[in-house]
Amino acid sequence: MICDCFDNDEALRCHANRCMARSWGQRLHWPISATLPGLPRSDIRRQVSLCNNGRCAEFLKAMFFFRDLSVSAVVTGFVVVLVGFTSTGALVFQAAQSLGATQSQINSWMWALGLGMGLASIIPSLLYKKPVVAAWSTPGAALIATSAAGVTMPEAVGAFVVCAVLIIIAGASKLFERMMNRIPVAIASAMLAGVLLRFGLEAFSSIRTAPAMVLAMFVLHLLGRRFWQRYGVVGVLAVGLAFAAGADALKWSAVTVELATPVWVTPEFSLSAIIGLALPLFLVTMASQNMPGVAVMRGAGYDTPISPVITTTGVINLIFSPFGAFALNLAAITAAIAMGREAHEDKDKRYTASVMAGVFYCLIGLFGAIVGELFAAFPRELIVALAGLALMGTIGNGLAAAVTEEKNREAAIITFLVTASGVSILGIGSAFWGLVAGVVAMVVLNRRVA
Numbered sequence: 124m125i126c127d128c129f130d131n132d133e134a135l136r137c138h139a140n141r142c143m144a145r146s147w148g149q150r151l152h153w154p155i156s157a158t159l160p161g162l163p164r165s166d167i168r169r170q171v172s173l174c175n176n177g178r179c180a181e182f183l184k185a186m187f188f189f190r191d192l193s194v195s196a197v198v199t200g201f202v203v204v205l206v207g208f209t210s211t212g213a214l215v216f217q218a219a220q221s222l223g224a225t226q227s228q229i230n231s232w233m234w235a236l237g238l239g240m241g242l243a244s245i246i247p248s249l250l251y252k253k254p255v256v257a258a259w260s261t262p263g264a265a266l267i268a269t270s271a272a273g274v275t276m277p278e279a280v281g282a283f284v285v286c287a288v289l290i291i292i293a294g295a296s297k298l299f300e301r302m303m304n305r306i307p308v309a310i311a312s313a314m315l316a317g318v319l320l321r322f323g324l325e326a327f328s329s330i331r332t333a334p335a336m337v338l339a340m341f342v343l344h345l346l347g348r349r350f351w352q353r354y355g356v357v358g359v360l361a362v363g364l365a366f367a368a369g370a371d372a373l374k375w376s377a378v379t380v381e382l383a384t385p386v387w388v389t390p391e392f393s394l395s396a397i398i399g400l401a402l403p404l405f406l407v408t409m410a411s412q413n414m415p416g417v418a419v420m421r422g423a424g425y426d427t428p429i430s431p432v433i434t435t436t437g438v439i440n441l442i443f444s445p446f447g448a449f450a451l452n453l454a455a456i457t458a459a460i461a462m463g464r465e466a467h468e469d470k471d472k473r474y475t476a477s478v479m480a481g482v483f484y485c486l487i488g489l490f491g492a493i494v495g496e497l498f499a500a501f502p503r504e505l506i507v508a509l510a511g512l513a514l515m516g517t518i519g520n521g522l523a524a525a526v527t528e529e530k531n532r533e534a535a536i537i538t539f540l541v542t543a544s545g546v547s548i549l550g551i552g553s554a555f556w557g558l559v560a561g562v563v564a565m566v567v568l569n570r571r572v573a
Contacts, residue, residue: 188249188475188478191467191469191472191474191475192475192479193467193472195465195466195476196466196467196472196473196475196476196479197476197479198360199460199461199463199466199476199479199480200461200475200476200477200479200480200481201360201479201480201483202460202509202510202513203256203454203457203458203460203461203476203477203480203483204457204480204483204484204487205501205506205509206456206457206460206506206509206510207240207258207454207457208487215232215233215259215264216229217264217268218265218267218268218271218449219232219447221267221268221271221272222267222271222274222275222276222279223275224276224447227384227386228276228386228388228447229447230383230384230386231383231384231385231386231446231447232446232447233383233447233487233488234383234384234385234446234447234488234489235385235443235444235446235447235448235488236259236443236447236448236451236488237484237485237486237488237489238443238484238488238489239257239440239448239451239488240257240258240259240451240481240484240488241257241481241482241483241486241488242439242481242485243255243257243435243436243439243440243481244256244257244477244478244480244481244484245481245482246435247427247431247435248474248477248478248481249474249478251427251428251432251474252471252474253425253426253474254423254425254458254461254462254466254473254474254476254477255420255427255432255453255458255474255477256453256457256458256477256480257452257453257454257481257484258412258416258451258452258454258455258457258458259448259450259452260404260407260408260411260412260449260450260451260452261412262407262408262411263286263404263407263408263449263450264449266400266403266404266407267279267400267404267449271400274399274400275391276388277388277389277390277391278391278392278393278395278396279396279400279449280388280389280390280444280445281392281397281401282400282401282404283390283401283404283440283444283445283448283449283450284390284392284445285392285401285405286401286404286440286449286450287437287438287444287450287451288437288441289401289402289437290405290408290409290433290436290437290440290450290451290452291437291438291441292437293409293437294429294430294431294432294433294434294436294437295434297430299413299429299430299433300428300429300430300433303414303417303418303421303429304429306418306421306558307531307565308421308422308524309524309525309526309528309531309532309534309535310525310535310538310561310562310565311418311421311422311558312418312421312422312520312523312524312525312535313521313522313525313535313536313538313539313542313557313561314415314418314422314539314542314554314557314558314561315415315418315419315423315455315459315517315521316518316521316522316525316539317538317539317540317541317542317543317553317554317557318415318455318456318459318542319456319459319514319517319518319521320518320539321543321545322510322511322514323511323514323518324511325507325510325511326341326507326511326512327341327511329503329504329507329508332504333366333502333505333508335366336362336363336366336370336502336504336505337504339363339366340359340362340363340366340505340508340509340512341508341512343358343359344358344359344512344515347359359509359512359513360509363505363508363509364505367501367502367505372502372505373501373502382489382490383488383489383490385446386447387445388446389445390444390445404449405450408450408452409452410555411554411555412450412452412453412455413433413452413453414555414558415455415555416452416453416454416458417429417453418455418554418558419453419454419455419458419462420453420458420462422521422524423517423520424470425462432453436451436452436453437451455554456510457480458477459514459517460476460510460513460514460517461473461476461477461480462517463514463516463517464516465513522539525538530568530569531569534561534562534564534565534568534569537557537560537561537564538558538560538564539557540557541553541556541560541561542554542558
């Protein structure tokens with residue numbers, strides 16, 4: 124007498140009375156007579172109906188997260204946040220300062236961005252059991268830092284609100300998802316490899332400044348891939364920290380613990396800020412961030428529904444906009460870390476790494492005042508080597524998928540080269556132009572000649 128739910132997972136088989144107490148999932152298969160003595164048949168039927176309706180299915184999916192969680196997923200989640208904050212965190216500080224933000228407002232920005240990215244990573248990852256990692260808009264931060272002259276903080280917040288509303292519309296209308304679904308896997312995979320190539324190269328170029336640490340991390344990476352793939356990233360991080368500590372390169376003394384306090388800024392809507400900041404912020408976020416983010420998902424083999432994820436990100440962005448969340452989007456580089464084999468050998472359990480990344484994002488948001496100090500404590504060589512080694516498998520898989528089909532091979536190579544070049548046109552990064560170049564090349568090369 125068992126209930127069979129959540130795709131016949133043996134771990135979810137239970138006695139009939141347990142099923143009556145909780146809504147275990149999608150379907151139940153057990154006789155109505157197999158119940159506890161003395162329970163009225165009307166109550167039995169009501170509990171069966173509740174269970175079959177699956178009202179608590181999503182809650183129980185979240186509970187099974189702990190069954191799927193592993194040490195490697197926790198470490199990978201930390202690596203995701205470490206790479207995400209250290210790579211472009213300084214740019215966010217510059218963007219806030221360009222708007223005349225006070226120190227308390229800068230702390231509020233980190234609070235809003237941390238919690239926003241955390242929730243935008245946790246919610247869809249648990250809902251779909253697929254890795255989804257959110258990030259702030261790096262080109263958006265650069266745009267604010269260089270193009271916000273003459274814009275007041277309330278006007279900028281109004282532009283953030285407008286940008287979030289446009290992201291919600293792009294997701295809810297499904298136009299963005301339909302466009303992304305038309306991009307071939309070869310082109311998306313080539314773009315992914317091109318985006319990540321720089322990190323692989325930097326991992327080995329860092330040998331010049333920290334040879335002992337980086338080479339030791341590389342040796343541990345090889346041994347981990349050979350003998351303990353599931354915990355390879357754990358060993359690499361541990362060795363890196365050990366060498367950094369031995370060289371007295373960890374600057375823990377500069378770290379002070381202080382909770383961040385959110386600061387509300389009432390938005391003001393001006394036509395000049397909407398045209399000059401909101402619209403460009405939306406365009407660069409969708410083209411340079413969300414588009415590569417979707418391509419990373421597709422290149423990693425995940426069919427995550429895009430429209431609900433983009434809509435959810437936009438709604439969370441809208442909620443935190445008055446506190447400094449200028450633009451939230453899907454991550455590409457850090458998401459690739461969470462989708463690699465280092466996160467978990469089982470592809471269906473790698474969502475736990477993105478959930479843990481979301482948890483770390485939330486914790487950092489709560490302690491937003493120490494973000495800069497905390498990540499400044501780590502040597503740059505440790506961070507770039509850790510990111511590059513963690514992404515090696517993803518780079519290889521992307522290249523392999525890009526050149527599999529001969530008819531799209533040259534277009535994929537063009538995508539890879541343009542993306543890896545780092546060229547930026549009209550303020551839009553090379554990932555977008557790589558996709559454009561690849562699609563154009565594919566259309567021209569595969570066009571039938573009459």
